[in-house]
Amino acid sequence: MDPLFETKKESAKAKFFHRVYAATVFVGICLILNYRYEEKLPGVDILVCTADPTLEPPAMVISTVLSVMSYNYPPEKLSVYLSDDAGSEFTFYALLEASHFSKYWIPFCKKYNVQTRSPEAYFAQKFDVKDTTHTQELLAIKKQYEDMKNQIESATEKGSISEEIRSQRKGFLEWDHKVSKQNHQPIVQIIIDGRDTNAVDNEGCQLPTLVYMAREKRPECPHNFKAGAMNALIRVSSEISNGPIILNLDCDMYANDADAIREALCFFMDEKRGHEIAFVQHPQCFDIISENDLYGHYNLVENQVELAGLGGYDAAMYCGTACFHRRDSLSGAKYSYDCRNINEARNKDKRSVDELEKASKVLASCSYEKDTQWGREMGLVYGYAVEDVVTGLTIQCRGWKSMHYNPERPAFLGLAPVTLDNSLVQIKRWSEGLFQIFFSKYCPFIYGYGKIKLGARMGYCNYLLWAPLSLPTLFYVIVPPVCLLHGISLFPKVTSLWFIPFAYVFTTKTVYSIYESMSCGYTLKSWWNFQRMQIIRRATAFFFGFADVIIEQLGLSQTAFAITAKVVTEDVLKRYEQEIMEFGSSSVMFTIIATLAMLNLLSLIGGLINTIFLEFGALQNLISQIILCGLMILVSVPIYEALFLRRDKGCLPFSVMLKTRNIEEKIKKKLNLEDK
Numbered sequence: 001m002d003p004l005f006e007t008k009k010e011s012a013k014a015k016f017f018h019r020v021y022a023a024t025v026f027v028g029i030c031l032i033l034n035y036r037y038e039e040k041l042p043g044v045d046i047l048v049c050t051a052d053p054t055l056e057p058p059a060m061v062i063s064t065v066l067s068v069m070s071y072n073y074p075p076e077k078l079s080v081y082l083s084d085d086a087g088s089e090f091t092f093y094a095l096l097e098a099s100h101f102s103k104y105w106i107p108f109c110k111k112y113n114v115q116t117r118s119p120e121a122y123f124a125q126k127f128d129v130k131d132t133t134h135t136q137e138l139l140a141i142k143k144q145y146e147d148m149k150n151q152i153e154s155a156t157e158k159g160s161i162s163e164e165i166r167s168q169r170k171g172f173l174e175w176d177h178k179v180s181k182q183n184h185q186p187i188v189q190i191i192i193d194g195r196d197t198n199a200v201d202n203e204g205c206q207l208p209t210l211v212y213m214a215r216e217k218r219p220e221c222p223h224n225f226k227a228g229a230m231n232a233l234i235r236v237s238s239e240i241s242n243g244p245i246i247l248n249l250d251c252d253m254y255a256n257d258a259d260a261i262r263e264a265l266c267f268f269m270d271e272k273r274g275h276e277i278a279f280v281q282h283p284q285c286f287d288i289i290s291e292n293d294l295y296g297h298y299n300l301v302e303n304q305v306e307l308a309g310l311g312g313y314d315a316a317m318y319c320g321t322a323c324f325h326r327r328d329s330l331s332g333a334k335y336s337y338d339c340r341n342i343n344e345a346r347n348k349d350k351r352s353v354d355e356l357e358k359a360s361k362v363l364a365s366c367s368y369e370k371d372t373q374w375g376r377e378m379g380l381v382y383g384y385a386v387e388d389v390v391t392g393l394t395i396q397c398r399g400w401k402s403m404h405y406n407p408e409r410p411a412f413l414g415l416a417p418v419t420l421d422n423s424l425v426q427i428k429r430w431s432e433g434l435f436q437i438f439f440s441k442y443c444p445f446i447y448g449y450g451k452i453k454l455g456a457r458m459g460y461c462n463y464l465l466w467a468p469l470s471l472p473t474l475f476y477v478i479v480p481p482v483c484l485l486h487g488i489s490l491f492p493k494v495t496s497l498w499f500i501p502f503a504y505v506f507t508t509k510t511v512y513s514i515y516e517s518m519s520c521g522y523t524l525k526s527w528w529n530f531q532r533m534q535i536i537r538r539a540t541a542f543f544f545g546f547a548d549v550i551i552e553q554l555g556l557s558q559t560a561f562a563i564t565a566k567v568v569t570e571d572v573l574k575r576y577e578q579e580i581m582e583f584g585s586s587s588v589m590f591t592i593i594a595t596l597a598m599l600n601l602l603s604l605i606g607g608l609i610n611t612i613f614l615e616f617g618a619l620q621n622l623i624s625q626i627i628l629c630g631l632m633i634l635v636s637v638p639i640y641e642a643l644f645l646r647r648d649k650g651c652l653p654f655s656v657m658l659k660t661r662n663i664e665e666k667i668k669k670k671l672n673l674e675d676k
C-alpha cells in the first residue's frame with residue numbers, strides 16, 4: 001500500500017483519538033464545573049435593543065427574545081429586557097404574545113434538546129424526525145408559533161390592537177393618543193416577574209423575568225440613539241434584577257447556542273484571571289449569507305485574524321452585540337483586584353411590581369442623566385456612530401481586559417444586509433463612526449498611551465482608519481485610467497528596474513491575501529467578491545464617511561444613526577441567494593460605482609485604440625495602467641450587467657444610467673477629437 005496513504009490514515013486516526021480524548025476531557029470538566037459552580041452562578045441580565053417596528057418587525061424581535069429566554073440557565077437568575085426606542089405598542093403587544101408562547105417553547109426546547117432556540121430560525125429548517133410524538137409536538141408548536149406571528153403581523157398591518165386584547169393588560173393604558181415615537185413618557189412594564197412563583201411554564205418550571213422598556217423621548221432632548229437606549233437599560237435592569245453579568249444583543253441577532261452563558265462564565269469565573277475580564281465578545285456571524293458571500297459579510301479573516309489578534313493583546317473590540325459584560329466595568333468602574341466577586345446575591349427585593357416599575361421609570365427618564373457621568377465615564381459613550389468600539393476602548397483604558405471568543409458553533413447569528421444599498425449604508429455609518437473616534441480625544445494612540453499595549457492601539461487603528469482609505473482607492477480607480485486615455489504614463493516601464501518594487505508589492509499582497517482568505521475558509525470566488533466589495537466600499541461608503549467626519553469637525557453637522565433595514569421581499573432574497581447584486585434604488589453611491597466602472601471601461605478602450613493605432617511604442621509605458629484598468633473592469637462585470645443586460649427590479653435604475661451617460665459622452669467627444 002502507498003506509504004503516504006498509510007501515514008495519512010495514521011494521522012487521521014491520531015486526530016480522531018485526539019478529538020475523542022479532548023471531548024471526553026471537556027465533558028468531564030463541564031460536569032465537575034457544573035457541580036462546583038451551579039450554586040454560585042451569577043444573575044445574568046440580557047439587554048436587547050430595538051428601534052423601529054417597520055425596519056425591525058416585532059416578529060423578528062420576539063424571536064430573538066425567545067431565543068435568550070430559553071437559555072440553559074437557572075431561570076430565577078435570568079432576566080430579559082427589551083428596549084423599544086420606537087415606543088411602539090405593537091412591539092409591546094408582540095412581547096406579551098412572546099411571554100405567553102415561551103410557556104410552551106421553553107419546555108419544548110428542553111425536552112428535545114433543540115439547539116437553535118430562535119423559533120423563527122428553528123422552524124425555517126427542514127426536519128427529519130422519525131418519532132411520532134416528537135413530530136406531533138413539533139407540528140403543534142410550529143402551528144402555535146405561526147398563529148402568533150400572524151396575529152402580530154395582522155395587528156401591525158391594521159395599525160391597531162383590538163379592544164379585547166387591550167383590556168386584558170393594563171400596560172396598554174400607557175399608549176394613549178399622545179404617545180409618539182419621538183415624544184412620550186418613560187414606559188417600563190414587567191411582563192414576567194421571575195420572583196413570582198406562579199410565573200411558570202406549562203410544565204411548572206419557573207420562567208425568567210421579562211421586561212419591556214421604552215425610555216422617555218422628548219424632541220428637545222437628545223436621545224443618543226443606541227448608546228442612550230443601552231444606558232437606560234443598564235440602569236433599569238440594575239433596579240429590577242441587578243445581574244452582575246450583562247449580555248448585550250441587537251434585536252436582529254439571536255442566540256444560537258443554548259449553553260453560551262455558561263461558556264462565557266468560564267472566562268469571568270476563572271479563578272486566576274477571571275476578575276480582570278470586563279467583557280467577552282463573540283464575533284458577529286450571520287445567518288443568511290450567499291454561497292460566495294456576495295457583499296463580504298462573512299468576516300472570516302476579520303474574525304480569525306484581526307479581531308482575534310486584538311483579543312490576543314487583551315483588547316478585544318466591543319462590537320455592540322453578542323457581548324457578555326461585567327456590569328461593574330460597563331457602568332464605569334475602574335479595574336481593581338476587589339472586583340473579584342461576581343456571584344453576589346441577587347437583589348432580594350421585596351418591592352411589588354408596581355413599585356419596581358415606578359422606580360425604574362425615573363431611571364429611564366430624559367432628565368435622569370443630566371449632570372451625571374452617563375455617556376462619558378459611565379455606560380456607553382455618547383456622540384459616536386459606533387458607540388460600541390469607543391466604549392470598549394474606554395473600558396480597556398480603565399485597566400480591564402477583554403476576550404474575543406470564537407467557538408466553532410457560532411453562539412449568535414445575526415442578519416446581514418442583503419442589498420448593496422443597505423450594506424453600504426451600514427458600512428458608511430461604521431467608517432464614519434470609527435474615523436470620528438480617531439479624530440477625538442479617544443484616539444487610541446493618545447488616549448490609550450501607557451494604558452493598552454502598542455499592538456492593541458495599532459490593531460484599533462486598522463479599523464479606525466477605514467474612512468481615509470477611500471482616498472488612495474479613489475485615486476487608483478480614477479487617475480490611472482484618465483491618464484491612460486491621455487497617453488500619460490504614471491508607472492515605470494516594464495523594462496525598467498523601478499518596475500520591480502511595484503510588481504513585487506502588487507503580487508505579494510494579492511497572493512498573501514488569497515492565501516489568508518482561503519486558509520480562513522473562503523472560496524476563491526468569495527475572495528474575488530470581497531475584492532469587488534472592497535473597491536465599492538472604499539470608493540463610496542468610506543468616502544462619504546470620511547467627508548461626513550470632516551464636515552462634523554468643521555461643526556457643520558451632527559452624528560446620526562441610520563438603522564439598517566431588516567425586512568426583505570422574496571424576490572430580493574432570491575436574487576441574493578443567486579448572487580445577483582441588488583441595486584434597485586438610485587442612490588448617489590450607485591452613480592459613483594457605475595461612473596467609475598464606465599470610466600475604466602472607456603478609458604481602456606480609448607487608451608488601447610490610441611496606443612495600438614497611433615503610437616505602438618507607448619504600450620510598454622502604459623502596461624501597469626492597462627492592467628489596473630483591466631482588473632477594475634473584471635471586478636465590475638456585475639455592474640455592467642446591471643447597467644445594460646438585466647431587466648429585473650434589482651438592476652441599476654435608468655436615472656443612474658443617465659448620469660453615467662454624461663461622462664461617457666464626454667469621453668467619446670474627447671476620443672473623436674483625438675482621432676481627428
Ligand SMILES: O=c1ccn([C@@H]2O[C@H](COP(=O)(O)OP(=O)(O)O[C@H]3O[C@H](CO)[C@@H](O)[C@H](O)[C@H]3O)[C@@H](O)[C@H]2O)c(=O)[nH]1
Nearest residue numbers: 049050051085225226229250251320321385386426563564
Ligand atoms: O436609536 C437607535 C438606533 C438603533 N438602535 C438599535 O441598535 C441596534 C443596531 O442597529 P442596526 O441598524 O442593526 O445596525 P448594525 O449596523 O447592524 O449594528 C452594528 O453597528 C452598530 C454601531 O454602528 C452597533 O451598535 C451594533 O451593535 C452593531 O451590530 C439595533 O438593535 C437597533 O434597534 C437603538 O436601539 N436605538
Ligand SMILES: [Mn+2]
Nearest residue numbers: 250252415564
Ligand atoms: Mn444589525
